Structure formats: structure tokens, C-alpha cells
Amino acid sequence: MTNVFVRAVDPPVAISAEGSTITIEGGREILDGSGGAIANSIGHGRADxxxxxxxxxxxxxxxxxxxxxxxxxxxxxxxxxxxxxxxxxxxxxxxxxxxxxxxxxxxxxxxxxxxxxxxxxxxxxxxxxxxxxxxxxxxxxxxxxxxxxxxxxxxxxxxxxxxxxxxxxxxxxxxxxxxxxxxxxxxxxxxxxxxxxxxxxxxxxxxxxxxxxxxxxxxxxxxxxxxxxxxxxxxxxxxxxxxxxxxxxxxxxxxxxxxxxxxxxxxxxxxxxxxxxxxxxxxxxxxxxxxxxxxxxxxxxxxxxxxxxxxxESLVERVGPAGERLSARLVDGLGEHPNVGDIRGRGLLLAVEFVADRGSMDPFDRAERVTERIVTAAFDAGVTVYPSTSCVDGSVGDAVLLGPPFSSTDAELDAMADRLVSSVLAVLG
Ligand SMILES: Cc1ncc(COP(=O)(O)O)c(C=O)c1O
CATH class of the missing domain: 3.40.640.10 (Type I PLP-dependent aspartate aminotransferase-like (Major domain))
Known part of the structure; x- marks a missing residue:
């Protein structure tokens, strides 16, 4: 029972947030790969x-x-x-x-x-x-x-x-x-x-x-x-x-x-x-x-x-190399996958678009809920990614966005990429 008009089904309770990590009830740490709604630049928990x-x-x-x-x-x-x-x-x-x-x-x-x-x-x-x-x-x-x-x-x-x-x-x-x-x-x-x-x-x-x-x-x-x-x-x-x-x-x-x-x-x-x-x-x-x-x-x-x-902290200057590192790791893990149509973006605004067929670039049937399944698998693997279920034309398509804090460390960026890659492979094979 909740009196909150919730925006998700049974969302986990966030109990603390520090840097690029949000900790949920029970102590599990989730990397904030999406920075919420691509909204976090300096990381969580800044005392200043x-x-x-x-x-x-x-x-x-x-x-x-x-x-x-x-x-x-x-x-x-x-x-x-x-x-x-x-x-x-x-x-x-x-x-x-x-x-x-x-x-x-x-x-x-x-x-x-x-x-x-x-x-x-x-x-x-x-x-x-x-x-x-x-x-x-x-x-x-x-x-x-x-x-x-x-x-x-x-x-x-x-x-x-x-x-x-x-x-x-x-x-x-x-x-x-x-x-x-x-x-x-x-x-x-x-x-x-x-x-x-x-x-x-x-x-x-x-x-x-x-x-x-x-x-x-x-x-x-x-x-x-x-x-x-x-x-x-x-x-x-x-x-x-x-x-x-x-x-x-x-x-x-x-x-x-x-x-x-x-x-x-x-x-x-x-x-x-x-x-x-x-x-x-x-x-x-x-x-x-x-x-x-x-x-x-x-x-x-x-x-x-x-x-x-x-x-x-020269965070704008940090974004370019951080984005290149993250996208290179995504390309390494997913670039040849038959259901990955595109890995794109600029700086720390990156996306992976999924397609049913790489030849035609046709999208999946939305009923397959590919994005939703990948978002859930990624959360379970310990990283938030942001869904797009309209990337083809505003009505269909499957993609996930990554937009982590600019202050994320190299190790955190690598872990975000690796967790997303393993989730995609778990869902799409
Ligand atoms: C490009 C763009 N404009 C406007 C908005 C709306 O902003 P808000 O959700 O803060 O009202 C968003 C939010 O995602 C956005 O990405």
C-alpha cells in the first residue's frame, strides 16, 4: 500500500546516493547510467x-x-x-x-x-x-x-x-x-x-x-x-x-x-x-x-x-573523452550484434538502437517489448538506462539511452557499458 501516486510498478526505494551510485533498500548498489532522466551532471551527494x-x-x-x-x-x-x-x-x-x-x-x-x-x-x-x-x-x-x-x-x-x-x-x-x-x-x-x-x-x-x-x-x-x-x-x-x-x-x-x-x-x-x-x-x-x-x-x-x-572540475572537458570511452566499449560489446542497428550520440548522450533485422533496419514489433525487457535486465544487472520506444518515427522503435554523470570514473563507465552489454545479450541472445 502506498499513498504516493507512483510512476512505476513497485519501484524500489532509493535510500542513498553518492557519486554515480544509488543504493536501494537492502543495500544493493545501482550505477546511475542514465543519470535519472539524463539529468545528472556533477554526481550525487555533493556537500557543497x-x-x-x-x-x-x-x-x-x-x-x-x-x-x-x-x-x-x-x-x-x-x-x-x-x-x-x-x-x-x-x-x-x-x-x-x-x-x-x-x-x-x-x-x-x-x-x-x-x-x-x-x-x-x-x-x-x-x-x-x-x-x-x-x-x-x-x-x-x-x-x-x-x-x-x-x-x-x-x-x-x-x-x-x-x-x-x-x-x-x-x-x-x-x-x-x-x-x-x-x-x-x-x-x-x-x-x-x-x-x-x-x-x-x-x-x-x-x-x-x-x-x-x-x-x-x-x-x-x-x-x-x-x-x-x-x-x-x-x-x-x-x-x-x-x-x-x-x-x-x-x-x-x-x-x-x-x-x-x-x-x-x-x-x-x-x-x-x-x-x-x-x-x-x-x-x-x-x-x-x-x-x-x-x-x-x-x-x-x-x-x-x-x-x-x-x-x-573541468567537467565539460571530461565529457568528450568519457563519452568516447563509453561508446567504444559499447561498440566492442554490441557493434556486431545482429539486432543492434546503431550505436550513436555525442559526448555523454549515447544510445543503442535495436532492430529486428539489420539488413532492412526494420524495428521489432512493439508487442515484444524489447526496450522494456532490456531496461529491466540492466537494472537487475546494476545499471539504469533510459528507454526510448519511439525512436524510429515517434511511435515505434526500441532504444536505450545512457547519460551518466560527467564525474563518473573510467571504472564506473566501463561497468555501466559491461552491464548493459550483458543485459542485451541476455535478452536478445
Ligand atoms: C529536450 C527536452 N525538452 C524538454 C523536456 C521536459 O523537461 P521536464 O521534464 O523538466 O519538464 C525534456 C525532458 O526529458 C527534454 O529532454
Whole structure:
């Protein structure tokens, strides 16, 4: 019996967490290969973060953002700014990635209105995941999450995804097709293009063609469309640079972030917007947006300490080699397996996609629940991996993601890979 509205069937009780390990009731240690939902950057149990939260709780615990600002938040925004590839960035903290994307979409619309342009359409891609609240669920393209809620959604303009494993089109072709779709609905009505720079929870770390992002950025600029990069999963070092935008030298108008930014020590999302947008809506006084807990001082204290640890321990620099080590070990163990279609990703955002047939790359029948069986076997073997059951097209497919803390040791990374490999072999033979 439980009074908790649980999200899993009989989940084990986590009793302590340290570094890359979560210990469950009975004393069994589980390696946090998925960092929860690909959310842990600095590892569990950091006393510095606990101390910063405690100190802030007795300094200014909470002050509403329409009435006050706080030193801790001002300092955090100033130290974050140099890492963000956005001109004159302004930091709008919220309570999670979904809220960050809701904020970004509303800001894009308000920005256009402030400049006298009545644009309201949001373009988002096939195979996207932007969150689970109603607005961003509409932008997401994942059949299992949308099921039942269809009457509430359908306003997003769906444009092609970018998955070089399953799609041979070049980035230039995809950008041209995207522009064509937008022209059909009226490109001067499009407020924003919202996309994950590298596939995430739906497409399992799928990479775009190399020329995709520069072409999309040009298309957005040429047509006055606000470019929102959803870096909730990729931001704060996860792919080996501070933001995935850096891999292509992009300068988006808005970046949204969450997950690794606070590493789980505080429920946090960030809408990082160009000063030009923030100034326009401030002047027009038309962005009546925020939440009770936005700009929370204790969130800023936690997150500032996480940022400090990422910088001090050079964790972004650690991600590249750590990711190469982990992926090389996965390739060693699974690269030739007849049911492994692809091992992919960047930095410490990695995925293994499973296929029924390596020749055709056809997916398994979902009824076989291949992903679920592998996730369970991996947990039993002592490592968490994150499921994707929609990596082919947003509705079918089997993949697992690994996204461990950046601070994981080489021995821990090897053990994560080995436990996943043995679980795959146990399930698929
Ligand atoms: C790319 C992306 N955007 C948004 C979200 C939603 O974030 P949250 O679950 O914090 O609301 C996620 C969560 O997985 C994500 O991966």
C-alpha cells in the first residue's frame, strides 16, 4: 500500500546516493547510467550544493520575482552568461524543462507582437520531445505521450526531423523542405522554430546531418523566425561543449535548459533569451508571464554551485573523452550484434538502437517489448538506462539511452557499458 501516486510498478526505494551510485533498500548498489532522466551532471551527494541551499534558506529563502531580485540570482546569471552562445543573454529561471519551453514559445509570440507582427505558429519537428505540459506536448511528437490528449493538441506546424541514421537527406534538403512546409502555412505567421539540436528522449540521441543546423539557422534568420534550441537534455556540457549549439557555431535567439544545469539538486529549467527579445517585451509591457517559483533564490544557490563545480572540475572537458570511452566499449560489446542497428550520440548522450533485422533496419514489433525487457535486465544487472520506444518515427522503435554523470570514473563507465552489454545479450541472445 502506498499513498504516493507512483510512476512505476513497485519501484524500489532509493535510500542513498553518492557519486554515480544509488543504493536501494537492502543495500544493493545501482550505477546511475542514465543519470535519472539524463539529468545528472556533477554526481550525487555533493556537500557543497547542500551547504549552499542551506545557507540560502536562512539568508533569503524566497522572494517573489515580481517584487524583488536577489544577489544570488544576479551572480548566477552573470557567471552563466559567458557560456551561453546568445547575444546579451537574459536568464529566466523556472521549475523544469517543460516550463522553460512554455516560456520560450510565449516569449517568441510576445516579441513579435511587441514589434507589430502578429505571428503565432510554432514549428516543431517530427520525433521531437519538448515536455509534457499541454502546450509543449503539442510541440512534442511522441505517440505514446499524446495518446488520449489529441483533442487538446494539433496547433503545431510539423516539419521534418533530422535523423541521419534513418534518413539519407542532406541538411540542405531538410532545411529546404522545412521552409516549404512553412511557406504552405504562411511563413510570415510563424513565430518560432523549436527543436532539440540532437535527438533526445524520442529519437534517442539521433544526430542530424552536419550541414543541417547552419541551413536551418539561415532559414530562420531570412524569414524572421525566432530560433529556439531546446537544450534541456543537451545543455550544460552533456554533449562535450557547454551547449550543443557550439558544435555548429549557432547563435540562437533562445536556448532552453534544465536537467544538467541543476543536476537534480533543485527542480529547475531555464529560458535563456537574447537581450533584444527581453528588451522588446519589457518596452511593450506585453509579457505577463511567470510562476510562483520562478527566479527562486534557493534554486539559484543550488544551480550556481553546480555551475561552479562544473567549471572547477573541468567537467565539460571530461565529457568528450568519457563519452568516447563509453561508446567504444559499447561498440566492442554490441557493434556486431545482429539486432543492434546503431550505436550513436555525442559526448555523454549515447544510445543503442535495436532492430529486428539489420539488413532492412526494420524495428521489432512493439508487442515484444524489447526496450522494456532490456531496461529491466540492466537494472537487475546494476545499471539504469533510459528507454526510448519511439525512436524510429515517434511511435515505434526500441532504444536505450545512457547519460551518466560527467564525474563518473573510467571504472564506473566501463561497468555501466559491461552491464548493459550483458543485459542485451541476455535478452536478445
Ligand atoms: C529536450 C527536452 N525538452 C524538454 C523536456 C521536459 O523537461 P521536464 O521534464 O523538466 O519538464 C525534456 C525532458 O526529458 C527534454 O529532454
Amino acid at each position: 550544493v547542500a551547504a549552499a541551499i542551506a545557507e540560502q534558506a536562512t539568508t533569503v529563502d524566497y522572494a517573489h520575482a515580481t517584487q524583488f531580485t536577489t544577489d544570488v540570482l544576479e551572480r548566477y546569471a552573470a557567471s552563466l552568461a559567458p557560456h551561453v552562445p546568445i547575444d546579451d543573454v537574459r536568464v529566466f529561471p523556472v521549475s523544469g524543462g517543460s516550463e522553460a519551453n512554455e516560456t520560450a514559445m510565449k516569449l517568441a509570440r510576445s516579441y513579435h507582437l511587441a514589434r507589430g507582427e502578429d505571428r503565432h505558429l510554432i514549428a516543431a519537428r517530427a520525433g521531437a520531445y519538448h515536455g509534457n505540459t499541454r502546450g509543449v506536448l503539442d510541440a512534442s511528437d511522441r505517440a505514446q505521450l499524446v495518446a488520449g490528449y489529441e483533442p487538446w493538441i494539433g496547433n503545431t506546424v510539423r516539419v521534418p526531423g533530422a535523423n541521419r541514421f534513418r534518413d539519407e537527406r542532406s541538411g540542405a534538403e531538410l532545411a529546404a523542405e522545412t521552409e516549404q512546409v512553412l511557406r504552405e502555412v504562411g511563413i510570415d505567421r510563424v513565430a518560432a522554430f523549436l527543436a532539440e539540436p540532437i535527438g533526445g528522449a524520442t529519437l534517442a540521441a539521433a544526430l542530424p546531418p552536419d550541414d543541417y543546423w547552419p541551413a536551418i539557422e539561415r532559414m530562420c534568420r531570412a524569414n524572421g523566425i525566432v530560433l529556439i534550441l531546446d537544450e534541456v537534455m543537451t545543455g550544460f556540457g552533456r554533449t562535450g561543449s557547454w551547449f550543443a549549439a557550439d558544435h555548429w557555431g549557432l547563435r540562437p535567439d533562445i536556448i532552453t535548459a534544465g536537467k544538467s544545469a541543476s543536476s537534480g539538486y533543485w527542480p529547475l529549467g531555464l529560458c535563456l533569451a537574447a537581450g533584444r527579445l527581453a528588451d522588446a517585451v519589457a518596452e511593450a509591457e506585453n509579457f505577463m508571464h511567470g510562476f510562483t517559483w520562478s527566479h527562486h533564490p534557493m534554486g539559484a544557490a543550488a544551480t550556481a554551485t553546480v555551475l561552479d563545480i562544473i567549471e572547477r
